[in-house]
Amino acid sequence: MSSQPPDSLNDIFERVLTGKSLFANRDALRNEFIPSQIHYRDDQIKAVAQILSPSLAGHKPSNLLIYGKTGTGKTVVTKYVINRLTDKGKTLSGSLRTAYVNARIASTEYRILSELAADLGVNLPFTGLSLSEAFNRIATKIKESAVKAILVLDEIDFLVKSSGDNLLYEFTRANEEFNNEAFITLVGISNDLKFKESLDPRVLSSLNEEEIVFPPYTVDELKSILQERIQVAFVPGKVNDAAVNLCAGMAAAEHGDARRAVDLLRVAGELAERENAESIGDFHIREASKSIERDRVLEAIQSLPIHGKLTLLAVSYFQEAENTGHVYAKYTDLAKRLGLEPLTQRRVSGLLSELDLLGLVSAPVISKGRMGRSKKIKLEVPQQAITNSFKDDETMKTLL
């Protein structure tokens, strides 16, 4: 990298300046981009709108649960309807408020509450309050100002998985305290229906008053979505049909994920531009798919905590699948070499499960009869990926 001849840098700059770039508008391929029109989701848009519309007349809409795989438009559709609803609400006298939180990003109950509070115009300190106090402040505000609130909890399954359903219970119960002037309606979005199993039956029946399922996009739908984005994002004629077909095909194979399709296209465009290609072909899509996977692995490894890295490195020492005991012994050895106090085996067993979840190792539990029961741990990423991830890591590179 450091030995780039100055001219090649100049080439890069020149290409942008002289407009020879393949991109016309890169932003149209970003995740946050909301297209002016949402295609193939008319039924879902209408359904969501129908369920939430009583709020305009001041009545409490049913709670709603939206379910569908990633990249099926759940968030986009919900945000779209919520925005339109808020706009319409402004023209009327009512005090309709909407709030949106992504439970995976907010990650804790308190942060979820504080983001909701911010959207509702309630002041909550970052920390320092008990959960119940934070909740009371929100509820009091809603009651006193007769707020009609629609709260969207995106990736609600993360909330339930990490903290249980207490918060949801509080929300559903809070409505009983309000008089008819105020209400809270919950809209939960999830790509995992199984989270419902761990809900208290009372919470479930309340949350699940209405349910909408978003089907995956078909190949043809993906193609047409891509075509439309291509028109905005690229200079005309720069993406060939084979590329679009492959892109749609690959995304359809992954449960009709439109976000995935658009990501592939963006990375393919960047790759093609970098190699000075005239247009984007199916080759670039394939390369993009590999590149996205490589980046995902690299990032996953680099963002591991130190003991996670050590555990992964310990696994990588074994060619064949190994049991927890041996991996733990290797891990202990590595930790001591760094002068770190090794964690307990129980914890390392947990770390191994986390690595499994990330797809970096496979660690199914198997029984070998008299030889006991253990995880059967095997590295699932190339050795190379681990070496690459650690070579810039001041601590880990001493072990390589």
Next chain:
DNA sequence: CCTCCACTGGAAACCTAGGCTC
């Protein structure tokens, strides 16, 4: 059919780092 290995994985307690209120 029974035993018994080498763990698993749940639960609770503990610790640290942070931040609020009074």
Next chain:
DNA sequence: GAGCCTAGGTTTCCAGTGGAGG
């Protein structure tokens, strides 16, 4: 500064277990 609170990682404890070998 005391006395609360939380998040998040960890340790400790321990009951539970699939299935090969007896």
